[in-house]
Amino acid sequence: SVMPATLSAISNSAKNGILAKGGVHLENLASIQAIVFDKTGTLTNGTPIVTNQLFAEHVNKTRIIQMVYTMEKHSNHPLAKALITWCEQEYNVETLSLNNVTHVDGLGVKTMVDGEEWRIGNAIFVGKEKAEDFCQHLQNIAACSHVFVAKDEQIIAMFTLQDTIREDSRNAIHELKALGIEPIMLTGDNENTARAIANQLGIDHYKANCLPTDKVNEINKLKQKYKNIAMTGDGMNDAPALATANVGIAMGTGSEVAIETADVILIKNELSKIIRTIHLSKKMNRIIK
Ligand code: ADP
Ligand code: MG
Numbered sequence: 001s002v003m004p005a006t007l008s009a010i011s012n013s014a015k016n017g018i019l020a021k022g023g024v025h026l027e028n029l030a031s032i033q034a035i036v037f038d039k040t041g042t043l044t045n046g047t048p049i050v051t052n053q054l055f056a057e058h059v060n061k062t063r064i065i066q067m068v069y070t071m072e073k074h075s076n077h078p079l080a081k082a083l084i085t086w087c088e089q090e091y092n093v094e095t096l097s098l099n100n101v102t103h104v105d106g107l108g109v110k111t112m113v114d115g116e117e118w119r120i121g122n123a124i125f126v127g128k129e130k131a132e133d134f135c136q137h138l139q140n141i142a143a144c145s146h147v148f149v150a151k152d153e154q155i156i157a158m159f160t161l162q163d164t165i166r167e168d169s170r171n172a173i174h175e176l177k178a179l180g181i182e183p184i185m186l187t188g189d190n191e192n193t194a195r196a197i198a199n200q201l202g203i204d205h206y207k208a209n210c211l212p213t214d215k216v217n218e219i220n221k222l223k224q225k226y227k228n229i230a231m232t233g234d235g236m237n238d239a240p241a242l243a244t245a246n247v248g249i250a251m252g253t254g255s256e257v258a259i260e261t262a263d264v265i266l267i268k269n270e271l272s273k274i275i276r277t278i279h280l281s282k283k284m285n286r287i288i289k
Contacts, residue, residue: 009284016280017273018264023284025263028247030281032181033226035274036219036241039187039197040145040163041234042251043271046078048163050086051144054135056156062091064149064157069093071109071120074101076255077235079147080109082161105237106188106211108147119150123190124209126150134158143196145189165200172271173201179278184222186215188237215241232271234258249274 006023013020020026037043055061069087072080073095087093101111108121123131126148134155135146149157173183185206187194194208207218215231219241222229231238231245234254239261242248250262251269259265266273 005284009280013277013280014267016276017267017270018277019267020264020277022263025247026277026281026284028228029230029249029264029274030278030284032228032230032247032278034182034184034222035176035230035232036184036186036215036222036245037203038215038231038233038235038238038241039185039189039194041078041254042232042238043169043185043197043201044163044165046163046234046253048078048082048145048161050082050159051162052160054138054158056134056154059156061157065091065093066096067113067118068120068149068157068159070096070098071101071111071118075103075109077103078163079145079161083147083159086159116151117153120147122146122188122209123148126155127153130155131158143193145193165197166269166271168270168272170201172275173203175272175275177202179275181278182226184218186210186218186241188212212237212240216244219244230274232266232274 009023009026010020013026040046065087068083072083098111098113101109103109107125108119110119119126123146131148135158144160144162147159147161148155176183183203185194185198185203187208188210189208191208194206198206215238219231228246230247230249231241232249233242234251236255236257239257242250242258242261247264248262249264249266250258252265252267253269
């Protein structure tokens with residue numbers, strides 16, 4: 001039977017903007033020593049915009065734009081959405097009929113068309129060295145995400161995208177640290193963007209270029225160091241990590257899989273509600289025990 005104190009804690013936290021799938025998750029949240037955050041869509045708004053584009057010489061730009069537009073429609077990654085919006089705003093773009101586009105979690109999208117292999121995604125997906133060569137003469141692109149377009153293993157275009165930090169991220173990190181809870185960021189994005197965001201937020205520990213499985217491995221490692229840890233994420237790619245942590249926290253506007261997998265949901269994406277809930281849960285634990 002549900003204890004009245006538990007029920008009232010769940011309903012109080014729901015009123016406060018946090019949906020817990022059981023009292024035990026609130027209890028666990030109250031005793032976390034570390035909290036892991038995904039970057040895109042969790043600490044940031046996840047609505048990046050395209051800030052720059054670079055094409056290789058002698059390429060068919062129209063074709064590239066059409067491929068980007070069509071292939072990214074098969075992904076629901078925030079970067080995909082940004083590229084689709086940009087294509088629509090900048091070009092009179094048409095959707096091609098491609099029926100074998102696959103989304104590779106944490107890397108990008110790929111397809112085979114007319115005997116050509118197309119890949120759109122991060123540096124790891126198209127080859128780190130080639131990616132570095134392609135943008136070596138560019139300056140001031142440090143703190144942004146890069147999306148590369150490769151055809152038959154040749155990089156033919158690159159886009160830079162800039163995201164914005166959520167309004168309450170910095171404050172939430174500050175308050176967590178004040179409570180003695182260690183914030184950690186794990187991101188699939190590149191090192192430069194990761195460092196810039198971590199610095200702006202006051203996060204001392206972060207890891208860039210994480211595949212979904214890397215996030216799980218990191219959490220398993222952290223579990224040996226900390227008794228109780230939480231993971232906060234929004235993407236389909238965060239689901240395994242959400243399931244691995246002692247408490248999985250999903251953003252309300254996150255993917256369905258993330259919400260299904262998590263123990264706790266931030267209904268309106270308000271990170272600061274985590275701190276309120278920790279305080280409420282500590283109070284609840286005192287009442288129950
Ligand atoms: P995070 O949310 O921490 O940025 P993700 O695992 O969602 O991590 O993404 C990792 C990286 O994979 C992104 O930063 C991006 O570079 C690349 N990526 C994933 N999906 C796409 C896509 N549809 N188009 C382009 N790049 C993508
Ligand atoms: Mg994300």
